[in-house]
Structure formats: C-alpha cells, structure tokens
Amino acid sequence: SSSEADEMAAALDLELNDFM
C-alpha cells in the first residue's frame, strides 16, 4: 500500500539522516 511505502521511505530517510 502507499502508506507502507511512505513508512518505509520515512524509515530510510531517518537511517540516512543519521549517517549523512
């Protein structure tokens, strides 16, 4: 679903923000 895609994108962005 699109909400799951949104959650995954948010989780990925968070992971990357910590790093970059």
Next chain:
Amino acid sequence: TPSSSDVQLTEEAVRRYLIRKPMTTKDLLKKFQTKRTGLSSEQTVNVLAQILKRLNPERKNVNDKMHFYLTE
C-alpha cells in the same frame, strides 16, 4: 511453482539506477518493492540504507526533494 523474486536488491542494481538518473529514497523503494524482491519491509530499508551509505552518492534537491545520483 512458488513465485520467486525477480528483482534483487544489490549494490550493483542501485548503482545502475543512480547513474541513470537522480532518485529519491521513495523512487528507489519503488524499484525494489517487497513483492518483487521477497524481502520484508524492514530488510529492504536496512539493506538499502547500507548500500547507500557505502555508495555515498552525490545529493541534490529537485523540486524540494533530495535526490541521490552517481557519476561514472
């Protein structure tokens, strides 16, 4: 036969996409949908994060959204 994964989430696959054009994290997630790779959502996020950290792509904002890209 059970449907097997027809897409693999690998560093090489991500690299090829990012060389072709700048993409957001959401764009990348669409290319590696869980139903295509057979990975869970959590695995997809973790693996993609690791790959992006390794590739350390260039970043630029397009339409207020951060896009990653690589040059050859």
